[in-house]
Amino acid sequence: MRTLYENLPEVEIGGRRLVGRVLFGLLVLVSVLVGTTAGLLLVYTTDLPQVDALEAYRPSSITEIYDDHGVVIGSFALQRRVVANYEDFPQVLRDALVSTEDKEFYTHPGINFFRIAGAAFRDIESGGKVQGASTLTMQLARNLFLSPDRRWQRKVQEAMLAIQIERRFTKPQIFTLYANQIALGHGVYGFEAASEFYFSKTAKQLTLPEAALLAGLPKGPTYYSPINHPDRAVKRRNLVINAMLEDGKITNAQADDARSAPLVLHLAHDPNSLAPYFVEEIRRYLENKYGTDQVHEGGLKVYTSLDVEMQKAANQAVLDGLAAYERRHGWKNHLENIIAEGIDPGKYFNSDWDDELQVNAYVHALVTSAGTGIATLRFGPYTAALGQADVAWTGQKLASLLKPGDLCYVKILSLGANGAAKISLEQDSGAQGALLAIDNATGGIKAMVGGRDFNESKFDRVTQALRQVGSSFKPYVYTTVIDQGASPDDTILDEPISFETPSGPYTPHNYDEKFEGIITLRRALAQSRNIPALKLANKVGIKNVIEYAGRFGITSKLPPYLPVALGSAEITLMEQTSAYSVFPNDGVRVRPRYITRVTDYEGRVLEEDFPDVKDVISERTARIMTSMLREVVLHGTGVAAARLPFPVAGKTGTTNDFTDAWFVGFSPTMSCGVWVGYDEKRSLGAKETGAHAALPIWMNFMTQALAGKDVGDFQAAPLTARSVTQKVDTPDAAPASEESH
Secondary structure (H helix, E strand, O other), X not given: XXXXXXXXXXXXXXXXXXXXXXXXXXXXXXXXXXXXXXXXXXXXXXXXXXXXXXXXXXXXXXXXEEOOOOOEEEEEOOOEEOOOOHHHOOHHHHHHHHHHHOOOOOOOOOOOHHHHHHHHHHHHHHOOOOOOOOOHHHHHHHHHHOOOOOOHHHHHHHHHHHHHHHHHOOHHHHHHHHHHHOEOOOOEEOHHHHHHHHHOOOHHHOOHHHHHHHHOHHHOOOOOOOOOOHHHHHXXXXXXXXXXXXXXXXXXXXXXHHHHOOOOOOOOOOHHHOOHHHHHHHHHHHHHHHOHHHHHHEXXXXXXXXXXXXXXXXXXXXXXXXXXXXXXXXXXXXXOEOOOOOOOXXXXXXXXXXXXXXXXXXXXXXXXXXXXXXXXXXXXXXEEEEEHHHHHHHOOOHHHHOOOXXXXXXXXXEEOOOOEEEEEEEOOOOOEEEEEEEEOOOOEEEEEEOOOOOOOOOOOOOOOOOEXXXXXXXXXXXXXXXXXXXXXXXXXXXXXXXXXXXXXXXXXXXXXXOOOEEEEHHHHHHOOOHHHHHHHHHHHOHHHHHHHHHHXXXXXXXXXXXHHHHOOOEEOHHHHHHHHOOOXXXXXXXOOEOEEEEEOOOOOEEEEOOOOEEEOOOHHHHHHHHHHHHHHHHHOOOHHHHHOOOOOEEEEEEOXXXXXXXXXXXXXXXXXXXXXXOOOOOOOOOOOOHHHHHHHXXXXXXXXXXXXXXXXXXXXXOOOOOOOEOOOOOOOOOOOOOOOO
């Protein structure tokens, strides 16, 4: 019997055998491909990170610093990010992002096979690498776990991670992770931070054009920067709007309105620029205690004692005071010229223009044209003109004073909506000023200015500069005497005198080179007479005076020499201002403090600071000294402050050759110290005393800081009727090389 195959023609049998062999070969090939693919997947996914960690993942976020009313005054961050929830991102932003970045986001399993195939085909045609096919989930996987390179191996890892992420998290959770993580230019990460940075509003408040603009940034934050490349940003924004229209997310009318909307940015003001020296002190403290990583990535909340309005008043007072000083001493600037340095004026941008420009601010402006009658200057988006009358104070002709390319220091007087501004020409000869204000009751620092310009010099003249304090040291001498039983009505002889010392005779003199004879201690302090102060210090012992100064919180080293009584020793403004707060506090010193509370990202309190108080002198002595320092203001060297509408007291200080000018004083509620001088030991100029250079700044600040506040009154000093005659015989120590006034 013949088999079935024996009945078939030989051609048909051969064809079947060929088909079988082909099928067998294909099966083998498929097996090889599957095995190879599985092997490759095994190789490239063996070391993949575990996406389970995302459940506890928290991106690095900004550490924010707040003033005593909850206003942000500074921040620290490696990545400027504000972590938000899914509900914080409005529907218009979600639609814009999905339409332009991943249309099938809510339906695909993490990867879009059709998109990948299309992108691969296009890249094969162009000879490039696979790109433009990543879903939002794949972008998230890349940003969190992988490198940004475009090798196909990384794309495989990206896809595998995306699938794992999709299996473990919901779409809203994935969107939230992505929206908080993505880089959006200028050091900003996440859409909440971007909204605040570019538009000074929360993401919930975004309009359609604004949302579309932000949604277009992930493709190229630098290339499409609305700050650096507004034309590109608008084109990209309009593409996003078109994509939303195609997806039916918006109507034709909405799309037309959004596309025609102008690009309007409201860049957030840098909070660190308000109190940079204060913020820098906070940073040093936090990094020393919590470490750099925790401070710059941990999202701490730091609550401080600073008062924003007082800080603004302090900034303005110091700058205005220095400007007045500069004008008193005439024009002496040698202006920097950018043209001479080979810089194109059309492309020049000064760092002063980074901050929000405001009326009364001091900035550098670029001279764009100059002639015999007028000069035109540019700063940021504004232009201004100066005429001969505007520069009359310099004593020079405008034509010889300014030329194109010069950088001038100016004060902004007004800013117009059309870009026109009014300015006054100022100068910066290098004179510096510093101010510190402390709440008497709590020790909280309310305002702090460590110098004219933090961008120019980070050196803090409040905490780091040791300067001779001049006659502002004398209250420690009188405190020592009063605390040992003397009365402000006791008398002393103001007369020529010499003190014998191991190095020879020391013959001091008064500032006015005159002698008043028998005067009370109250008048001697009010008029800042040097001879009585030295006699008193010699009588009680300069070492005792230094010991009293130490009680007040003066930790700087004070040599046991008699001229220290006149302020020849060097002390910081922080020490001196804090020490003076003892007088209105009835003899109690409250340690100065910056921080009231620090919390972590979850709101847990890491530290809380409370006033640290210490008894220094008796209530009697404190009240007597307050009355004597009040006399300085009413009838002494600080008499200009008598016109303030609230009670104040204090002491001027001027050092030899007018190198340092001080005024340190207080109201019943707040103590404030001001120093003016050059960083190097250089004279401020003839007659630039503490009353002339520092006191006006102090008065300006106190007037603004305490306006509308009930500051109360000083406690009455106890009545005394005792009289003491001082007799000076022998010196206590060697003289100093400088005399203080």
